[in-house]
Amino acid sequence: GAGVSQSPSNKVTEKGKDVELRCDPISGHTALYWYRQSLGQGLEFLIYFQGNSAPDKSGLPSDRFSAERTGGSVSTLTIQRTQQEDSAVYLCASTSISGIPPPPYTQYFGPGTRLTVL
């Protein structure tokens, strides 16, 4: 079946502009994560959505970052007034708790959006 998709695959923007990144999770997956991966760094957790629960925003680095998930499916990560340090690959992952295939809570990642802030 279809995997996690993200768009755009690449985004180049000027400092100070706003950007929106989109994630389409695997159909039926209730949980969705956003991560940031910078050169030489590991995956940095940003935000987590699970069903209708309030999102876990504990990883958002500043109030310039926000995310929403509409209808329990598609998610958008918005970065306002972009800065050069925001340049990174933004990865989205979705999860099924069913444990099929194992292990449970396996995260399936999209290909990422490569953001470059000039």
Add this chain to the structure above:
Amino acid sequence: QKEVEQDPGPLSVPEGAIVSLNCTYSNSAFQYFMWYRQYSRKGPELLMYTYSSGNKEDGRFTAQVDKSSKYISLFIRDSQPSDSATYLCVLRKGGGSEKLVFGKGTKLTVNP
């Protein structure tokens, strides 16, 4: 102290070599131990997982967990150029906890 430590490499080996990738962790609550593989310009994908201690083998890949020393390993036998990727160790606590803890990843290049 970071929850998981992984040598970022890079690691470069000739084709056919045995590769050993390792991570250490600090919290004994971790019960699921996974290895994700990430090809260039792709998202990470689950390669192998082990629940609790022990070894698990899948073809040329062996995952090993030593909970007493909080040390996990991934061995690749007869390495191939197609194994060139970044390998991330990923840990999860049990008891319904969904959060994954990621190592920084080790970049591996297998030279033909």
